[in-house]
Amino acid sequence: MTTTGEECAPARGGPWWWERRRGAALDVGLAAVSAVECAAEGVPFARDAGIPGAAGVVFGLLAGSVLVVRRRWPIAVVLVSIAITPAQMGFLMGIVGLYTLAACELPRRVIASLAGMSLLGTLIVTFVRVRQDMETGELTIGDWFVPFASITTSLGLTAPPLLLGLYVGARRRLMESLRERADSLERELQLLAERAEERAEWARGEERTRIAREMHDVVAHRVSLMVVHAAALQAVARKDPEKAVRNAALVGDMGRQALTELREMLGVLRSGPEERSAPVASAVGASVPLAAVGVAAAAAASRAAGDGEGPCLSELDELVGQSVAAGMVVDLSVEGEERSYPPVVEQTAFRVVQEALTNVHKHAAGAKTYVRLAHRGSEIAMQVENGPPPEAASSARLPSGGNGLVGMKERVAALGGVFVSGPTDAGGFRVSAVIPAAGAA
Structure with missing residues (x-):
């Protein structure tokens, strides 16, 4: 209800201002009983007032029927009951009106004022009636009975409905508050579930990118070599059989290495269901059909960091040697004191150099390449720079998806490092990266 006693919610199942039909039936029934009561009490009132009895009955019917609007205008009902109190009419209407008034969301001062007026009116009328009865000899009790009867009657007709209405109103407001709080919690839980689903979807996208990056690192370099x-084997097969045999052996070794790394990757992707489902289940609170994708990617990306089985900087000489064996001129230089780094840092540094050499094979076959590695106090730096390819160099027609530089930049940025790449003034290409030694992302 509003501060004026009117219900602010529109009718949902009942006529006019009633929310339910049973509420309307109850009010109509109470109004009918009150009208009959007031009509019966209107007969002695008309006799004492010297007016026709029919007029008293009609007045009682009209006054008692006001109770039908108790939910709409409770203040009006209480005022009418106070007004007809001197005529000793409307006891039921006064009781029900005070209860409805106290249960409404009205200011306490308004409720207290109207309740005080009703108490005072009942007290005065009862005092006068009892005094008159004692004077006429109908009551032979002592004078002490007049105030006792007045106070008892007025409190009995005012206090119980007022206290009951206050209790019901407080309980109703408490239930509404609890219902609103439950609705709010439900909305918050739904919002959290949506956010968790968004985070899970984002994580799945990130982990699919990690899978693609790992597969690219595993396959691209080996297959490019x-x-x-x-191509070299095809060129020298007839001219230099011994060199052709060596090249064929190198191709076989690289193919076996590529297959070994692919088997390791597939082994991670085929990990057990419990191992796959735990991390994602903790993120979204329920099983996700694509959980295997996310966890497998995370395991693939962190395999070297967790188990120490991935490539490391000690294998850099072998990596350069493979490129040299393929006909590339590579100059490797290392500055600073060599030391160990976290596995994820060494793996990232190795992958950057590996991808840069792969790009040279793809786009600048035959160009001289410089690989520089610098061990500094709090970081490790690497640079791969190639000159322009020779004019007579033949292209191996290697496909390129354009994701190599993006993958290198993502790897370095994930560790809090800096990655720069671009063409040089001499017509070549340069790739530079600096990674913190602690690998702090």
């Missing part, structure tokens, strides 16, 4: 060696 295999293609280069295959």
Whole structure:
């Protein structure tokens, strides 16, 4: 209800201002009983007032029927009951009106004022009636009975409905508050579930990118070298059989290495269901069909960091040697004191150099390449720079998806490092990266 006693909610199942039909039936029934009561009490009132009895009955019917609007205008009902109190009419209407008034969301001062007026009116009328009865000899009790009867009657007709209405109103407001709080919690839980689903979807996208990056690192370099060696094998097969045999052996070794790394990757992707489902289940609170994708990618990306089985900087000489064997001129230089780094840092540094050499094979076959590695106090720096390819160099027609530089930048940025790449003034290309030694992302 509003501060004026009117219900602010529109009718949902009952007529006019009633919310339910049973509420309307109850009010109509109470109004009918009150009208009959007031009509019966209107007969002695008309006799004492010297007016026709029919007029008293009609007045009682009209006054008692006001109770039908108790939910709409409770203040009006209480005022009418106070007004007809001197005529000793409307006891039921006064009781029900005070209860409805106290249960409404009205200011306490308004409720207290109207309740005080009703108490005072009942007290005065009862005092006068009892005094008159004692004077006429109908009551022979002592004078003490007049105030006792007045106070008892007025409190009995005012206090119980007022206290009951206050209790019901407080309980109703408490239930509404609890219902609103429950609705709010439900909305918050739904919002949290949506956010968790968004985070899970974002994580799945990130982990799919990690899978693609790992597969690219595993396959691209090995296959690129295999293609280069295959082209060299085709060129020297008839002229230099011994060199062709060596190239064929290199192709076979690289193919076996590529297959080994692919088997390791597939082994991670085929990990047990419990191992796959735990991290994602903790993120979204329920099983996700694509959980295997996310966890497998996370395991693939962190395999080297967790188990120490991934490539490391000690394998850099072998990596450069493979490129040299493929016909590339590579100059490797290392500055600073060599030391160990976290596995994820060494793996990232190795992958950056590996991808840069792969790009040289793809786009600048035959160009001289410089690989520089610098061990500094709090970081490790690497640079791969190649000159322009020779004019007579033949292209191996290696496909390129354009994701190599993006993958290198993502790897370095994930560790809090800096990655820069671009063409040089001499017509070549340069790739530079700096990674913190602690690998702090």
